[in-house]
Amino acid sequence: MKAFTYERPATVRDAARLAAERPNAKFIAGGTNLLDLMKLQVETPTTLIDINRLPLDKVEATADGGLRIGALVRNSDLAADPRVRKDYAVLAKALLAGASGQLRNKATTAGNLLQRTRCYYFYDTSKPCNKREPGSGCSAIGGFNRIMAVLDTSDACIATNPSDMNVAMRVLDAGVETLSPNGATRTIPMAQFHRLPGDTPQIETALQPGEIITAVTLPKPVEGLHVYRKVRDRASYAFATVSIAAVIGKADGKITQARMAFGGLAHKPWRVEAAEATLAKGGSADDAADAVLAGARGYGTNDFKIPLTRRTLRAVVTDATRT
Known part of the structure; x- marks a missing residue:
């Protein structure tokens, strides 16, 4: 593992500012995906920004009858929340279908949104991968691609998004709330949050440099x-x-x-x-x-x-x- 600087900001705004100022900085919460990637040197951040102590771990009702889920709400807590189980059961079921109980106890809502592909070649630094090293090629095309995508792929990448939670969030028309280093906030519709690979598969989401996820919002429940x-x-x-x-x-x-x-x-x-x-x-x-x-x-x-x-x-x- 390569050396890195560790920071623990006191506020969400400070976290975003640090991420914008430090080249190749990464936020860390549960670390269930990031730490694995660091061990393999797929990810080599120069700074880790620990956001675990920030006040982003609540599930709250919204004025329009929906829910606001903090970025640091653990997957196990979200799946067990009575409101989620009653009104957004597809989300609870998707969360419980993912990983293991131990991982769900650590993994966070924002981390799950940002979960990176499980493409074999992305994890193997001896093989070309445009997502890991833009312009190097896609080893999955013509390689062993059993788990890869079949829809809206490109010549640059055929990887898939691995998250169970993301699929449920998409069907529920979730919104992703963010904070920028300058203090600006916005809500990104789930339909627009993740990007298709095109010629830039290394750019996976609509987030801008330093922008931090603060919550995910769900509209009022859909019956059925x-x-x-x-x-x-x-x-x-x-x-x-x-x-x-x-x-x-x-x-x-x-x-x-x-x-x-x-x-x-x-x-x-x-x-x-x-x-x-x-x-x-x-x-x-x-x-x-x-x-x-x-x-x-x-x-x-x-x-x-x-x-x-x-x-x-x-x-x-x-x-x-x-x-």
Whole structure:
């Protein structure tokens, strides 16, 4: 591990200011992803900014009937919150499907938003990776790419976003609150927070230098059946091959509204409104899958993800109409 400076700012504004002033600084909270990357020298920050003592660890009701989730709320605490379990069950289910109990006790809401890809070649510093070293190439294209993306990839990168939580946040239309070093605040819609790879896969989010996440906001609850289905290689402690977060409304055994977001398919949580409209209008799961998978492309060992997505969506719809 390379040497670094350690800072523990007293305020959120100080944390943002330090991040802007120090080249290659990183915020650290739970460290469940960052520390692993530092050990492998994938990440080599010159400064670690410890934000654990900042007052960002509360879940609070908002005036419009939603929730405001502090950036430092631990995944286990968020999944266990009675309001989340009752009104945002898809989020609780997604969180409980991720990692292990020990990791969920440390991992934070903001850290999960910023979780980096689990692409094999990103973690292997002996192999070219445009995300790790821009311009070096993408080893996953033409390599072993079983867990890689099949939607909106580029010649520069076919990595996926690994987070379970992010998929649920996308289906719930979450917003990401931030603070800039100059004190300015903004809320970034979840749909715009993560970026597609394009020619700059190393730029993964809409955050600007020094900008720090302070909270995630959820709008008022959406009624319906909350589902999180995760297809993975083993029953626990594994990332999604394909996942679906859904909130489905129905009447007389028929779907009347649907929200769906997919994990394991793209560089960001994937949501296609045309697929949701298809189900709400009485279309079949296969028709909805056609909309989701429009333009999908496999790269060899991940070709199976395309029919797997179709089967997984069909299973979610079948279970929802039977329940």
